[in-house]
Amino acid sequence: MMESQAFQKIYTQLINMTKATVTLKAKGVGYDEMAMVHGRRAQVVKLMGDLVTLQVFAGTEGIPTNAEVTFLGRPPQLKVSEELGGRFFDAYGDPIDGGPQVEGEIRDIGSPSVNPVRRKQPSQLIATGIAGIDLNNSLVSGQKIPFFADPDQPYNQVMANVALRAKADKIILGGMGLTNDDYLFFKNVFQNAGELDRIVSFVNTTENPPVERLLVPDMALTAAEYFAVDKNESVLVLLTDMTLFADALSIVSNRMDQIPSKDSMPGSLYSDLARIYEKAVQFPSGGSITIIAVTTLSGGDITHAIPDNTGYITEGQLFLRRDTEIGKVIVDPFRSLSRLKQLVIGKQTRADHPQVMNAAIRLYADAANAKTKLENGFDLTDYDERTLAFAKAYSDKLLAIDVNVDTDTMLNISWELLGKHFTKAEVGIKQEFVDQYWVGE
Amino acid sequence: MERNNKTTGKVAGIVANLVIVEVDGPVAQNEICFIQHNEERLMAEVIKVVGVNAYVQVFESTRGVRIGSSVEFENHMLEVSLGPGILSRNYDGLQNDLDKMDGVFLKRGDYTDPLNRVDKWGFKPLAKVGDKVTAGDWLGEVMENSVPHKIMVPFKMDKRYELKSLAEAGDYTVDETIAVVVDDEGQEFPLTMVQKWPVKMAVRAYKDKPRPFKLLETGVRCIDTLNPITEGGTGFIPGPFGTGKTVLQHAISKQAEADVVIIAACGERANEVVEIFTEFPELDDPRTGRKLIERTTIIANTSNMPVAAREASVYTAMTLAEYYRSMGLKVLLMADSTSRWAQALREMSNRLEELPGPDAFPMDLSAVISNFYSRAGFVYLPNGSTGSITFIGTVSPAGGNLKEPVTEGTRKAARCFYGLSQARADSKRYPAIDPIDSYSKYLEYPEVMENLKKNVGEEWLADVIKAKDILLRGKEAMEQINILGDDGVPMAFHDRFWKSELIDFVILQQDAFDAIDASTPMERQKYMLSSVLGVADAEFKYKGFEDVSVFFKEVINIYKQMNYAEFESDDFKKHESALQELLKGRMN
């Protein structure tokens, strides 16, 4: 949305310049307002007397001190309408698919929060067919949850699978620092599924300036709120990769000379991420926004400030890990969690679901202990051997991300494995369920 | 802060929610002001003054605000309104009634009345005309839901007064005059049911604050049995994300033996507050049979709400708690999470370019935390009644590392430490409170020991210490087994380890989502502990070390069925006799 308005005052004297910001004298400027500096987009980040500091998203390289500056008199905005469907945009909401500009109602991005008393408790199970998710970490519409994965994990593929199986009315992709290949991957998957018209994408690729990424989640969520609030639709928002978003935050805060806190991240990282993730909501009118994100890790380290702050904000996390034992990527049952699962499991799924899930994971943990014993060169007991055999089968038949079955089948497979490897006492499930589902003697 | 004319000013600088205001008169630290932006008035608080520049933190987004906008100072600090009608309300961090706001989205500058000015309350006088009264003295009473709500001499009235007139029993709105008091100089003060109090100041309308000595039952076994908290006690729950801080706090707030529960959702998830809104109106208060929501007030400043109001939210919650304590009530105050409050302080301190302390937190963080915790406590009121605020805060340590400033600062202030362990949470041993590292300092108080002996049982403390020893020795045995191998240690080590597992599975682990297991009354806790200790004392025959685990798994399995059964029901007894059967066959 390039814009120049008539009678706009043009400023031509920059006083200070850093890699990311310019400062000039101007009057009547509002905080957060957008501006154009030398043809590049910028936003007001500081007002001090008559001095205005602007953050130039694409950086200040080559900008002269006599560059033209105009103020747009508005915060960043997006035009919303049904025309968004099937389209690809950049971080500013301009089309990158060669199509025309979208006509529609103008909305400020980064809008206020939902009043907590106006929210509804999420309650609709989202089935993905992946047992590492549906069995152990069930998703619910209105939830916000990231994949935690090392950069070499196939997180974008898993996310695309989940998205297409989730039966959402709209899917909104917010791509941040996507490689061109990944961008084309998403485009192809959506196209091949014949679903393109229910998908809207806002993409910042590695070819674009990193700071522009900061606008992507707000753009995606403004579109999401339009569909969820105005059209009462269930909307699934995919944000990948939020680690690159956070990196952009740290670039900006560093350039603005702010005191960094842990891992050179800004002290406001928690609030910055929460503002985005808390847009996930179930509205009373039926619309909902579900956020599935990707947070890439460095060497599986979840104590780094980015995954750490994320975990404190989101409603769980899905931890992807390669299981060398079976040669497949699994959803790790220890590090993964869905905090909303208790709203649906055993209620929208079979009553034995919670107990079966917990028992299997506990026994899987016993297998981990047995493995440690083995590595330390000790003899294994019969029980140890059985837990190891169980763990391998459990990993292969249920945890692997290539599983695609319904929840009842997942539970039946669990009972089979429990019955095959353990006694009733070892499994320790409530008697009524054992009576009903136990396989074997 | 007595001033005749309002001080005004103009906006001179803006960085995020920090605004610099050039003022034309006196301002006070922490004074409230409003910035006029188009049709909206944005509330802010003074946090620093340099010459004619007041630095204010705005409780709202500053988007669009311009240099030169006018500002009006209010002559008072951030205050709450205290009166009947606070219970079952949902407030934001500044005590705006969230239910009174229009629309799905919060609107900037939308401030709503925390009280209902229309409804009438059935007032019953408690004092007599001619009484000498001071701040906090009870003048009368109204029933708020099922809680007797005292109408008091306002806390701000700092002299002695004579009660000149008092309304008769009858129905009044909160704004009607219900009493008139006169001071020594003959000046009269009409009083209503409403008073105001600045949230950052502690209410001191009590006579005496002794050390807490009475157990506060929470129904959570690994708290009540192992590391009990007291009425008026303080505790904190640190733990990495996902280890169960919020679930534990919710469980305590549902079950604890309190008259009033105040929950400050401070910078955490909105859906968790929605859970309370949704569940509490349905759940029964086990003591009164009324709905839980009737004794509960929620202060919600969720993580996406303005950061400055997050800091205010815990103080707002504490002030409401102090108000109800002054009525002689047992108040339970929960804050989830105090780390978010500390982070709000950090964000502001960084914007002010103050010299940072460890991890960029403000230097005085530890003092701020201690000062806050010190407002909790058990008190004797001037009329001899007692009241209490039991405070439990969660801490969200960065990277799960307990050696960070908020955890360390809180450790100095709180008397109970309920540390949640990642390893326990990973293996679904909920609640994941680490039984070895956690502690309750109250167990060392002679007055608490006395009280436990009298109310729970003469042998109780000895049993608790024994259970703790078994857990510790079990852990040591396990370490030895891990080093030397299953067959490299004597059989006694396996026995020891499995006896500690028995206590872990039966007493410590508790299913917060099971209708029966979720809450265990003290009597049942006592029964179960003595039963389990009986097993731990016994000697059994084993065929080999593998047999130890087979046997104890069976024992644990039966005990778990007992935990899921109604206490002393047929089902419970059936499992218990199966257990006796099993044990008998194995006794040495």
Ligand SMILES: Nc1ncnc2c1ncn2[C@@H]1O[C@H](COP(=O)(O)OP(=O)(O)O)[C@@H](O)[C@H]1O
């Ligand atoms: N006592 C418990 N019983 C069963 N599950 C629990 C218990 N405590 C925690 N959990 C599980 O752990 C998840 C995270 O707990 P929560 O209290 O939200 O963690 P935190 O507040 O520490 O981040 C819950 O959603 C639930 O699945």
Ligand SMILES: [Mg+2]
């Ligand atoms: Mg929590």
